[in-house]
Amino acid sequence: MFSGNADKPPMQVKQAALAEGVKIVPAAPASKTNVPSVMRREAMLGRDRKVAGYTFMLRRELDEQQNDALPNVQKLRDETLLDNLQRMDITRLLGQRLAFVPVTPATLFNPLVDGWPATGTAWLLKLDSRMLVDTPLLERMSDLQARGGRFAAQAEDMARPEYHALLPLVDYVLMDVSGEDIPAITAGMAAVSRIATGKQFVATGVQTLEAFHMCHKLQFAFFMGPFITRRETLDHPVLGPSRAKVLDLMNRVRTGAEQPVLAAQFRQDPALSVRLLRYVNSPGMGLQNKIGGIEQALMVMGQDKLYRWLTMILFTGGQSHELDNAVLENALARGRMAEQLAGRALFAKARDEIFVAGLFSLLDVVMGMPMEKVLKQISLPAEITEAILSQRGPYAPYLALAIACEQDDQTGIGELAKQIGREVGEINAAHMEALLWAQQVSDV
Numbered sequence: 001m002f003s004g005n006a007d008k009p010p011m012q013v014k015q016a017a018l019a020e021g022v023k024i025v026p027a028a029p030a031s032k033t034n035v036p037s038v039m040r041r042e043a044m045l046g047r048d049r050k051v052a053g054y055t056f057m058l059r060r061e062l063d064e065q066q067n068d069a070l071p072n073v074q075k076l077r078d079e080t081l082l083d084n085l086q087r088m089d090i091t092r093l094l095g096q097r098l099a100f101v102p103v104t105p106a107t108l109f110n111p112l113v114d115g116w117p118a119t120g121t122a123w124l125l126k127l128d129s130r131m132l133v134d135t136p137l138l139e140r141m142s143d144l145q146a147r148g149g150r151f152a153a154q155a156e157d158m159a160r161p162e163y164h165a166l167l168p169l170v171d172y173v174l175m176d177v178s179g180e181d182i183p184a185i186t187a188g189m190a191a192v193s194r195i196a197t198g199k200q201f202v203a204t205g206v207q208t209l210e211a212f213h214m215c216h217k218l219q220f221a222f223f224m225g226p227f228i229t230r231r232e233t234l235d236h237p238v239l240g241p242s243r244a245k246v247l248d249l250m251n252r253v254r255t256g257a258e259q260p261v262l263a264a265q266f267r268q269d270p271a272l273s274v275r276l277l278r279y280v281n282s283p284g285m286g287l288q289n290k291i292g293g294i295e296q297a298l299m300v301m302g303q304d305k306l307y308r309w310l311t312m313i314l315f316t317g318g319q320s321h322e323l324d325n326a327v328l329e330n331a332l333a334r335g336r337m338a339e340q341l342a343g344r345a346l347f348a349k350a351r352d353e354i355f356v357a358g359l360f361s362l363l364d365v366v367m368g369m370p371m372e373k374v375l376k377q378i379s380l381p382a383e384i385t386e387a388i389l390s391q392r393g394p395y396a397p398y399l400a401l402a403i404a405c406e407q408d409d410q411t412g413i414g415e416l417a418k419q420i421g422r423e424v425g426e427i428n429a430a431h432m433e434a435l436l437w438a439q440q441v442s443d444v
Contacts, residue, residue, distance in 0.1 A: 038413045039084055039428050040405050041435075043330060044098065044202070045223045049322055051329050052222055053098025054435070055124065056085060059413055071106070074126070078107040086112070087425055088432040094120030096439060100152055100172075102126050108140050118148030122172055127157045133165045141169045152202070155188050158195070167196040177215055178205030178225070185218065209323070228326055229365055243367070245269045246314045251379045253307050262306075263295040272313070276301075279309060304352065311359050312441070315366050324366050325442060330406070332438035334358040337405070338398040340430040341422055346394075350383075354395045357384045358402060405431050 037058045046052035058081050081101065090099060094117050102124040107113065113123075123144070141151060152172035157163050173192050177185055189201055203215040206225030215223055249265055266273045273294055280297040281290050291297050298306065315328040335358025339351050346354070360380070364371040375385050386393035391400060401416040405427070417427055 037080055037084060038405065038417070038424050039088065039431060040407065040413075041431070042224055042406070043228055043326065044100070045228065045323075045326055047216065047221060050325050051097065051439075053100060053120075053122075054093075055100040055102070055224065056081070056090075057102065058084070074104045075106065078103045079110065079112070082107075082110070082112045082116075084428055088428045090432065091117050092436055093432065093439075096120075097435075098122055100124045104128075105131060105137055108137070108144065113144070116149075118144070122150040122152045124152040124174070125157075125166070125170075127153065127163060133163060138165060138169070141166070145169055155192055155201075158192050159188065164195055167192070167199075170196075171200060172202050172222070173199045174202045174204050175220075176205045177203045177211060178207055180207070180211050180214065182214065182218075185215075189218070228323060229330060229362055231365055242269065242272065243314060245272060246310050247377050250307060250310045250314070253303050253310065254379045256303075259295055259298045262298055266294045266298075275313065276309075308352075308355070311356060314363065315359075327362050327366050329438045329442040331359045331362040332442055333434040334361060334399070334402045334406070336437050337402040337430050337434035338395075340433060341401060341420060341427070342395075342398045345420065350394070353381055353384055354387075354398050356380070357387045357395050357399050360384065361388050361399060361403070401427065402434075 040057050040059055041054045042057070043051050044053045044055065058077060081103070085099075085101065093099060098120055100122045104126045108123065145151065150171040151166075151169055152174060153163075153166065153170045155173050155175040158167050158170065158173055175185065175188055192199060192201075200221035201219070202222040202224065203212075203218075203220040204224045206212050206215060206223050206227045208227050208230060211225075212223055212227050245265070245268070249262065252262060252265065266276060276294065276297055277291065279285075280300055281287065285300065287300070291300060301309070312328065312332070315331065316324050335355040338358045339355040342351050342354050360375070360378075363374050367374055371389060375388065383393050383395050387395035387399050397416050397419045401413065401420065401422075404413045404416060413427075417424065
C-alpha cells in the first residue's frame with residue numbers, strides 16, 4: 001500500500017504512515033465509453049459503532065438524473081462506476097471493509113464482474129418495474145454467490161411479489177429509516193423475514209444519534225446516514241479534563257514550548273504519558289532500545305509528529321462520544337486526501353496545515369460545541385481557521401474537495417478539481433489512498 005512498507009508488520013506500517021507521503025497513482029487513460037468521474041462515498045457503521053464499509057457512487061450531474069431510467073444510460077453509468085473503482089484499485093480496501101456497489105441486474109453479466117474480487121463486495125441491485133427475474137439472472141447470481149460474492153437490495157423492492165425469487169440470494173436488505181416510523185420499520189423487517197430468514201438489515205437515511213439508537217435496538221446490522229458526522233450541539237457542552245490537557249499541549253507545541261515544559265505537562269496526566277510511551281515504543285518507530293522517560297520520548301517524536309499524534313488523541317480523549325472512532329476515521333481520510341491533493345502546489349509546512357484543517361473540520365462533532373468555540377481554544381494559523389469557518393483562503397479548495405467526495409455535490413467537485421489543477425483520476429486515487437491510510441492509523 002505504501003511505498004517501501006510491503007514487508008513491514010501492520011503496526012510498523014501504521015506509524016510510518018503518519019509521516020510518509022503517499023504516492024498518488026496517476027489515472028490510466030480512459031476508454032471511449034468509460035470516462036472517469038469523481039467518486040463519492042457514504043460510510044457504513046457496524047453494530048460496534050466502527051466503520052464497516054462504504055457505498056461507492058458516481059457523482060450525478062443535474063442533466064443526468066432525468067435519463068437514469070434509460071437502459072443505455074444505466075449500462076454506461078454502471079460500466080463507468082466499475083471502471084473507476086478498478087482505477088482506484090478498490091481491491092486494497094476489500095477484506096478490511098465492505099464495498100456496496102450499486103448496479104442494475106443486467107450489469108452482473110458484464111465481463112468486468114467476472115474478474116471482480118468476491119471478498120468484501122456486495123452488489124447492490126438497482127431494480128425497476130421493467131426488469132424481469134428470469135432463470136439466467138438467478139443462475140448468474142447463484143454462480144457469483146458460490147464464488148464468494150454477496151448481494152444487497154432495497155426492502156421495498158424485496159416486498160414486491162415479482163422480486164421474491166431474488167430474496168434467497170440476497171444477503172443484505174437496505175431499509176430507509178429517515179421517517180423514524182417504528183411501526184412501519186418493524187413491519188417491513190417482519191415482512192422480509194417471513195419470506196426469507198437470516199438476512200442482515202442495513203438502516204439507511206439515519207439522521208440522528210437518537211435514530212441510530214432506535215435502529216440498534218431493532219437489531220439492524222449496519223447503519224448509514226448523516227448521523228455519523230451530524231453536528232448535534234449540546235446545550236451545556238463540557239470539555240473533559242483529558243481533552244483540555246491535550247488542547248493545552250497542542251497550543252504549547254504550536255508556540256514552540258521547550259521539551260522540559262512539555263514533559264512537565266505530560267507528567268500531570270499519567271494516562272496520556274502511558275499512551276505516549278506506548279506509541280514511541282511501538283514497532284513502527286523502529287527503536288532498538290525501549291524508552292522509559294517522557295523527555296526522551298518527546299525528543300524522539302519531534303514537534304511535527306507530536307502535534308499530529310495529539311490531534312488524533314483529541315478525538316478519543318476525555319469524555320468519549322460513542323461515535324468518536326468513526327468520526328476520527330472520517331476526519332483522517334478528509335485530512336489525508338486534502339493533504340495529498342495539495343502535494344504538487346504547496347510546501348511541506350502548508351500540506352501539514354491542510355491535513356490539520358481536515359482533521360479539525362470535524363472536531364465540533366466530537367466535542368459537541370460550535371466550531372467557533374472549538375477553534376478559539378486552539379492556537380492555529382489563520383489559513384486553517386479561515387478554511388474551516390468561512391471556506392476561504394489557500395487551503396479552502398483542497399478541504400472543500402475532500403468534503404465533496406463524501407457528499408452528492410453535483411457541481412462543486414468538477415469546479416474545485418479545475419481550481420487546484422487536478423485530474424479526475426488523481427482525485428479518485430487520492431480518495432482511495434486516504435481511506436486506506438485512515439483505516440490504518442485511526443486506532444491510536
